[in-house]
Structures are given as C-alpha cells and as structure tokens.
Amino acid sequence: LASFMVDQFGSSARGSGLFLLGWSDEWRRDLSIGGAGWTSIDTTLYVIELDVAIKLPSQRVTLTTENFSWMTLDRQGVIYNGTDGFNLYEEQSVEFLFHPLPGLAMDSVEHMLVDVDRGGGYGQALRVELYDWTRGDYDIFTYRDGSELELNAPRRYLGPGKAVRIRLRYGDGMGTARVRKIRIEHTGRYS
Known part of the structure; x- marks a missing residue:
C-alpha cells in the first residue's frame, strides 16, 4: 500500500x-x-x-500544473526521467509532452504559462523550446533570469487534446543548467 x-x-x-x-x-x-x-x-x-461526474465551471479558470500528466519523449544524456530536480550538462536535452488530465482539456485556452524554475541557477542560458503544431517545428525561447514565459495567443503551441510539447536544451558554455521544476498552466474556458 x-x-x-x-x-x-x-x-x-x-x-x-x-x-x-x-x-x-x-x-x-x-x-x-x-x-x-x-x-x-x-x-x-x-x-x-x-464513477465520477465532473462539473466544469462556466467562468474563466486556470488549469494548474497538478492537473496535467506528462511523458518523456526524448532524452539526450539525461538519466533522470522526471520533470523536476535534474541537471542538463553541455550538449544535453530533454523533451516532454504535457496533457491535461482526462476530461479537463479546455475548449478555449486564452493564456498559457510555461515556467522552468531553475532553482537559482541562472548563470547559464537554457534554451526552452515550444513545439509549434502549425509549423511542425520548435520555437526557441532563452531563459537566463528564470522569468515565466507567458503566451496570450497560445493556439499554435497547443496540440491534440491541448497538449504542450516542450524541449529543454543546454548547449552553450561549460558547466550545468539546473532545472528544479517545470510548470505549465492554461487559462481559458469550458463550453
């Protein structure tokens, strides 16, 4: 148990x-x-x-990280498989797919937040890449100061079932890029 x-x-x-x-x-x-x-x-x-019946709210709400499941799509040099508490060394990357839990995908996502908490280790730049489902390729965002990435028009970064595909790369310089936690949030409405 x-x-x-x-x-x-x-x-x-x-x-x-x-x-x-x-x-x-x-x-x-x-x-x-x-x-x-x-x-x-x-x-x-x-x-x-x-059996449960979920009553979805009619007002605008935020679906927070704990309401997403995730899976690892690819790991280059990263042994640890979770979304928190790992290090990326030179030329390493990891790719995750986040899905809202069953029955919780919103009909309309108006805002998306992606936060890669570096745990204070901001000395090295970390490339955060979001998959653009329309183009079929990644867009690159560089995190050096640990700020949150807020997208007010996230439609192109939302895949089937409102999935979010994210890849983290560390390829510049020496040392390590620490990742304490990855946080995804959707704000929007259910019909």
Missing part, C-alpha cells in the same frame, strides 16, 4: 478519478504444500474505480 502513497514528484494529489482502496489479510483459496518450511502471509489489495 505504501507504493500508492509515495509522491515522487511533489504533486498536490489532484486528479480527475476517484478510487477506493481496501485490503484484507485473508485469501479465499486453500493452499498447502506438504513438507515445505514456509509460512503463508495472505494479503489481498482491492482497487475499485468509482
């Missing part, structure tokens, strides 16, 4: 699903192995997904 409670990425445990977990110290089957020197420890874990 502890594996369900480990939060490796510091999320706020928000989501769009509801699960009921339960366990028992009994097993409904009889099993005996004659002459074996063992003791049975019977434990059964039950995971039940409950």
